[in-house]
Each structure stands twice: as structure tokens, then as C-alpha cells.
Amino acid sequence: DIQMTQSPSTLSASVGDRVTITCRASQSISDWLAWYQQKPGKAPKLLVYKASSLEGAVPSRFSGSGSGTEFTLTISSLQPDDFATYYCQQYNTYPWTFGQGTKVDI
């Protein structure tokens, strides 16, 4: 199975900060990677698919990049609504696998 490792596991930031979350795959997944945001008690929300394609209605402060084994999710200016847990997921090979999550808090 492809292992997805996110770093950091927890990130403390302030409103207005630029935030970068990294996701590394144990083998190449081309660009078959998605990013999700999850708030407590809520279902995940798709932010980015195909490594860098922003899902409709997702604010432009979110961006994704990378290919192969290393990927990043960047929030250019953190907003109060962005405090949440973020997950990457690979779709290159079954079984699909998620990273362990990165919690962004104040």
C-alpha cells in the first residue's frame, strides 16, 4: 500500500499567516492527489484535486502543488474559517490512502 505522510501533524498559526502543509507519498502517485478540509463534527470538504486543481467555490487563497511523491497545500493568508484539520489522499493506486491529517489551530 502507498503510505501518505503529512507534516506537520499540528500547526499553530495566526490569522493572516501563510501556511504550508506537506504530504509525501511512499512511491510516485503522479498527480493523483486530493486535499480535504474537515471541521469537528462535519464531513470532509474537497479543496484540491489532481494535485493543483481548485475545487469550485474554494477560495483562491488555497492552492496545491507537487507531483510524484511530494505535494503541498498552501493557504496564502489564513482566515478564521480555515482553522480545521487537513488531509491529503492519493488516488493513483488501490487501496486509496489518506495522510494522518494536519490540524491547524490558533
Next chain:
Amino acid sequence: EVQLLESGGGLVQPGGSLRLSCADSGFSISSSHAMAWVRQAPGKGLEWVSVISGNGAGTYYADSVKGRFTLSRDNYKSMLYMEMNSLRAEDTAIYYCAKCITVFGMVAGMDVWGLGTSVTVSS
């Protein structure tokens, strides 16, 4: 607005069975879209469970549920089902159904999610 609604969760004893359903109030559960299940154990991260192709011909499962869970769909009724047998304590989780999006014919993400249904496996 497209919405998915899961049902069928509950408390079950180890070794028991449950059938989860996912209803679609829009057009997600049609032959155009693959559908998936993702679960989240209490206080833990997300775990992909299974996916079924748009026409129902193809299914894939996580190793942790292979041979115990069976996915099916009825596109005419806009319904998705997951039969869960030989349940274990480690299957305790919130189960979400989700609609898949595709790029070049391959699933690239899950863009519509249900609210989730809780499954607890305990004696």
C-alpha cells in the same frame, strides 16, 4: 443542491451485520459517477473503505474490510448500499458516503459527502 444522506448505522455486537444505505436527493447516484465510502473512527483520521463504479460493475475495498463488506448500488432508485458482515470493534466509526469526480476517466476526488452515520460494534 446535491445532498447525500446515510442511514442504517447503529449498535451491533461483534460478529453481527449491518446494512448502510446512502440516498441521493440530487443526481449524484447515477451511472455517471463512482461512489465511495470513507470512515472515521472516534478521534482518528479518515480511512477509505470502498468504491463502486458508476455502472456497479467494479468494486474495490480496503484490505481491512475485504471479504466482509459488499458494496452495491441501484441507480434507478438513486441508492448506494454497503452490507457489513462479521463486524469487529475496530469497525466502530462514522461512515460517510461520497460522490467521486473523475478526470480522464480516473477518480480524482470526492466532491459531495453525506452527513455520516455512526456504527458502534460492542458487546
